[in-house]
Amino acid sequence: MTIQLTHFSAAFVFALFASIVFGITHRETTRDMVRYGLYCFAMFMGGVLVAGWAMWLIRR
Amino acid sequence: MANSTQLKTKPAADPAQQANMMAVVAPAVGWLIPGAGHIIQKRWIRGLLLLASIGSLFALGLMMQGHIYKANGGDILDILGFIGDLGAGGMYIVTLAMNGGQGAIAFAIADYGTKFMIVAGLLNFIAVADAYHIAIGKKR
Numbered sequence: 746m747t748i749q750l751t752h753f754s755a756a757f758v759f760a761l762f763a764s765i766v767f768g769i770t771h772r773e774t775t776r777d778m779v780r781y782g783l784y785c786f787a788m789f790m791g792g793v794l795v796a797g798w799a800m801w802l803i804r805r
Numbered sequence: 806m807a808n809s810t811q812l813k814t815k816p817a818a819d820p821a822q823q824a825n826m827m828a829v830v831a832p833a834v835g836w837l838i839p840g841a842g843h844i845i846q847k848r849w850i851r852g853l854l855l856l857a858s859i860g861s862l863f864a865l866g867l868m869m870q871g872h873i874y875k876a877n878g879g880d881i882l883d884i885l886g887f888i889g890d891l892g893a894g895g896m897y898i899v900t901l902a903m904n905g906g907q908g909a910i911a912f913a914i915a916d917y918g919t920k921f922m923i924v925a926g927l928l929n930f931i932a933v934a935d936a937y938h939i940a941i942g943k944k945r
Contacts, residue, residue, distance in 0.1 A: 748868040755917045758865060759924070762858040766928040769851050770935040773945060 753793070760789030827940040835936040836894040839929045842936025855932045863896045863925035871918025873897070873906025886919070892926030892933075 750758070768782025827846065835842020840856030843849075867873075874886035890897050900906050906922065909915040938944040 746868055747870055748865065749912075749914060750865075750869065750917070752917075755869075755914065755921075759862070759921065762862045763924065763928060765854055765858040766932060769854060770931045 756793045757790070760786050760793070764789060824940065824942065828937060831936040831940045832933045835933045836892070836929065838895050839893070839925075839932060842933060843939065846936065846939050848939065859893070859925050859929050859932065860896065862921050862928070863893050866918040866921030866925060867900065867905060869918030869921065870909035870912060870915040871906060871920070871922050872908025872915070873900055873919075873922060875901065886923055889923035889926045892928075892930040893922065894926075894929060897926065 764782045764786035767785045768778040768780075772778045772781045831842040831846055833842075834845055838856070839859035840852040840854070842852070843855060844852035874883055874890045876887055877883050908919060935944065
């Protein structure tokens, strides 16, 4: 079975799963885990968008 | 009488000894099956989330026709790729045994798959370290 993800969807699932693991392993309490996981996810996706727009500008 | 009662009752296992054993068993089991190191220490939700996240990342990497690295002594990037893949433990062993992860050079997305599997292994290393910290009491 094969799957063809777009670049964005690949980045999305990567950010989602990596953030869950980071949240669980880097914080002590459940509340902090959720908050840190959301922070990591936002940083991952923000990085993707910033890098995408930067490449768009460089191409111009 | 008192002596015979003492002989009959089995001495409880030393908590320190149990903790020492768990400090070895939890990381080993956690490496073999992602999240299992947490599950055997009764951190059910954390363990299941780790299993789902790391397992999904590895499975998606395989489905994207990513390449899996075998033990090698060649290029440094190949060696590092092998170390990353090795972190996935049981999933890596099963994939190798089933001759999976051959990689499709023709697709750019297959290269993402390769990275997904390496990162799954590296994340499992972090999860193993976390299971160890729970076992020694450094983390709740």
